[in-house]
């Protein structure tokens with residue numbers, strides 16, 4: 640398989656799942672700041688120009704974090720990256736969607752890619768402040784989801800890989816994690832696959 644990723648981005652969550660599954664895959668590094676995602680060879684693989692993208696052995700590509708994570712969990716069921724009851728499954732989808740779509744898609748994008756929201760620099764501070772509100776609210780909600788649990792669905796699942804990358808970003812930009820998220824983040828950092836991924840992506844663990 641071929642995995643298109645950018646170190647320290649949301650693709651880190653998928654990278655963790657690939658390592659948890661101990662899969663053999665080839666990496667293509669996509670430098671978003673340099674505009675690699677807009678190069679014709681990358682657009683040919685993923686016309687949305689986003690990372691992560693996973694190209695499977697048959698040559699077909701999957702885009703969108705949730706879809707890639709779900710496919711990995713279903714394609715390699717022995718690793719039990721999804722709960723086997725419908726209640727557990729629905730909680731995993733609920734978390735994936737909220738983390739990727741809201742905390743990342745509406746919150747962090749306002750902080751990291753403010754210029755996509757307005758070309759008027761005078762508005763940037765207010766846009767970033769709104770992003771911060773969305774992230775804070777999102778992490779507080781996830782803190783409630785984690786109450787009394789080690790992982791989102793009880794045991795480790797694809798939802799934890801998503802939650803991890805928004806916790807990692809919080810850590811990097813000095814947003815204080817609420818207590819259950821902090822414990823979850825620290826627990827994730829103890830997982831060998833997570834440590835391997837962070838080292839491979841150039842971070843000190």
Ligand SMILES: N[C@@H](CCC(=O)N[C@@H](CS)C(=O)NCC(=O)O)C(=O)O
Pocket residue numbers: 648649650671676688689690691702703704705739
């Ligand atoms: N909905 C997409 C979002 C992925 C996404 O926004 N990735 C960012 C990096 S964290 C990206 O590719 N940004 C480049 C762009 O959107 O132009 C997914 O779930 O994969």
